Amino acid sequence: MKNAASLLIIAVFLSIWELGARLYGKAFILPSLIQIFIRFWELKEVLLLQHLPVTLMTIVIGLAISIISGTALAVLMSSRPGVRKALYPILIASQMIPIIALAPIFVLWFGYTIWSKVAVTVLITFFPITVNTFDGLSSGKKEIQELFLTMGASKKDIFYKYSVPTALPHFFSGMKVAVTLSVIGAAIGEWLGAQAGLGYFSRRMMTQFDGAAVFAPIFVLSAVGIGLFICVTIIENRTLEWRSKN
Amino acid sequence: MLAFDDVSFTYQSGNSILDHLSFNILPGEFISIIGVSGSGKSTIFRLVTGLDEPSEGTISLEGNQNSLRLGKVGYMPQQDLLLPWRTILENACLPLEVAGLDKKAAREQVQPLLEEFGLGGTEHNYPGELSGGMKQRVAFLRAVLSGNSLLLLDEPFSALDAITRLSMQEWLINQWEKRKSTVLFITHDVEEALFLSDRIFMLQNKPVTSFVEIEVPLERPRTRNDLHRAEMLDLKELLIRKLRSEVTP
Numbered sequence: 029m030k031n032a033a034s035l036l037i038i039a040v041f042l043s044i045w046e047l048g049a050r051l052y053g054k055a056f057i058l059p060s061l062i063q064i065f066i067r068f069w070e071l072k073e074v075l076l077l078q079h080l081p082v083t084l085m086t087i088v089i090g091l092a093i094s095i096i097s098g099t100a101l102a103v104l105m106s107s108r109p110g111v112r113k114a115l116y117p118i119l120i121a122s123q124m125i126p127i128i129a130l131a132p133i134f135v136l137w138f139g140y141t142i143w144s145k146v147a148v149t150v151l152i153t154f155f156p157i158t159v160n161t162f163d164g165l166s167s168g169k170k171e172i173q174e175l176f177l178t179m180g181a182s183k184k185d186i187f188y189k190y191s192v193p194t195a196l197p198h199f200f201s202g203m204k205v206a207v208t209l210s211v212i213g214a215a216i217g218e219w220l221g222a223q224a225g226l227g228y229f230s231r232r233m234m235t236q237f238d239g240a241a242v243f244a245p246i247f248v249l250s251a252v253g254i255g256l257f258i259c260v261t262i263i264e265n266r267t268l269e270w271r272s273k274n
Numbered sequence: 275m276l277a278f279d280d281v282s283f284t285y286q287s288g289n290s291i292l293d294h295l296s297f298n299i300l301p302g303e304f305i306s307i308i309g310v311s312g313s314g315k316s317t318i319f320r321l322v323t324g325l326d327e328p329s330e331g332t333i334s335l336e337g338n339q340n341s342l343r344l345g346k347v348g349y350m351p352q353q354d355l356l357l358p359w360r361t362i363l364e365n366a367c368l369p370l371e372v373a374g375l376d377k378k379a380a381r382e383q384v385q386p387l388l389e390e391f392g393l394g395g396t397e398h399n400y401p402g403e404l405s406g407g408m409k410q411r412v413a414f415l416r417a418v419l420s421g422n423s424l425l426l427l428d429e430p431f432s433a434l435d436a437i438t439r440l441s442m443q444e445w446l447i448n449q450w451e452k453r454k455s456t457v458l459f460i461t462h463d464v465e466e467a468l469f470l471s472d473r474i475f476m477l478q479n480k481p482v483t484s485f486v487e488i489e490v491p492l493e494r495p496r497t498r499n500d501l502h503r504a505e506m507l508d509l510k511e512l513l514i515r516k517l518r519s520e521v522t523p
Contacts, residue, residue: 172355178323179372179420180345189371193359270359274402 059240067240068247075229075248082225084252086142086214090149094206097150098157099199106165106191119158127151128216135221145217145225152213156205164198165191197271200264207256211249275301275456276322276424281331282481283317291317293481294331299458301423304450306459306467307485308513309477310520315460319428322458323347335424345373348417348425348455352432354409356401362412363388363397369420384419391415392445407438414446418453427459431466440498443469451494464513468492469501476513478520486516 042061049060059067068075101119105112131148138144168191176186218227226245233241265272276299283292291314299305309315320326321333324343332339335346348369356365363384370380388397391411401409410430417425427446431439443466450457461467467474468490475485488509492500500506 171351171353174325175349175351175355176372177325177344178347178349179369181372185372189368190357193357268359270400273400274358
């Protein structure tokens with residue numbers, strides 16, 4: 029078992045939690061794991077059929093927008109030095125803006141629709157995808173580009189046959205960060221104002237001092253994050269099968 | 275085949291590398307360019323392939339003056355520069371794909387050549403699974419598949435171990451005789467140059483104004499033993515002495 033150490037740490041952590049929660053005995057502040065699970069089971073239909081699809085929708089739309097616009101911007105920056113010089117510093121600086129503080133403004137702009145949540149998700153997933161893809165596109169070796177030139181290759185040939193495959197591993201690194209952040213983004217978006225979604229549900233339960241029901245959707249959110257991460261890893265390993273052979 | 279006519283090359287920094295250099299290579303010749311590091315070997319290569327343009331003078335390829343040279347010369351770089359995400363077959367197909375052939379046609383054309391180049395059975399392997407010598411064979415095949423009769427080999431065996439290197443030299447000579455291509459071969463190894471070449475151009479002085487040209491007095495086919503003849507040993511001694519005088523300790 030290659031992940032034995034991680035599993036052990038998780039088991040120890042969860043045991044301490046269970047033990048601590050029982051000793052503490054205030055379920056509205058720190059529910060025990062068993063209480064959370066029981067509450068999850070009671071709420072499973074509401075959580076999985078009513079709120080999960082809403083959050084998933086936000087995540088999927090947000091990620092799709094980030095992937096399309098992020099890679100497009102990365103390609104533009106790598107092919108036009110002028111664009112890179114103008115936009116790269118701005119892109120980095122944009123990460124200094126506390127997005128969580130900015131989020132209420134999206135509610136102001138987009139109202140309580142799905143788009144205010146999507147906007148938060150896009151804002152935090154856009155950066156890792158763009159920067160990683162850009163770094164990947166610029167990581168090509170000059171010697172190989174020159175070799176392509178001696179074959180009479182056009183810029184398009186070099187881009188599709190060299191730059192894109194070179195950038196793919198970097199793109200997937202960006203994706204792994206982005207899918208994890210997308211769950212956070214969607215949840216934050218929902219806190220600020222929503223009628224449905226796991227983040228919204230968790231916050232609503234907080235006002236009712238139902239500790240176990242606050243945690244139950246958080247576990248579902250974590251599972252979504254882990255699931256997305258595994259998906260990206262599987263696609264990565266399929267696409268970059270050659271890496272295992274070199 | 276290839277002619278340099280009064281070619282000068284100066285870097286943007288004002289550093290002059292070539293100064294009115296002229297030479298001529300005939301079809302089917304095997305020419306080595308030998309010189310110490312920084313003597314201008316790679317500048318000549320960049321000029322021949324068309325990656326750089328001369329500051330003065332003209333370079334003509336197969337009689338065509340000043341035509342675009344990119345894509346007209348088969349180039350085999352010092353490191354194999356194989357693409358790790360392409361299999362051996364796909365790597366070899368690259369120049370054909372660049373030339374506009376579709377993947378299937380390219381494969382059909384390359385497949386039979388793999389055997390001929392001693393690469394049979396490796397077509398679905400990735401470069402990382404091959405030894406250094408095998409990778410250089412792929413790189414050479416890729417240069418040949420550019421479809422050009424002038425091949426430029428830039429110290430192709432310098433990263434190989436001594437034994438592999440010797441067998442690769444013999445392999446290269448066989449391939450050259452079979453395909454009747456013209457080879458311009460860069461090396462800093464005197465013995466390698468003597469074994470392989472018809473003529474050797476030695477770079478001296480900086481900027482380079484002319485080559486010291488040596489005709490190798492050996493018939494083909496050659497064997498390693500030919501290198502041990504008295505006249506060859508003298509020639510080798512002479513070349514090494516000249517090269518050494520270029521190195522400033």
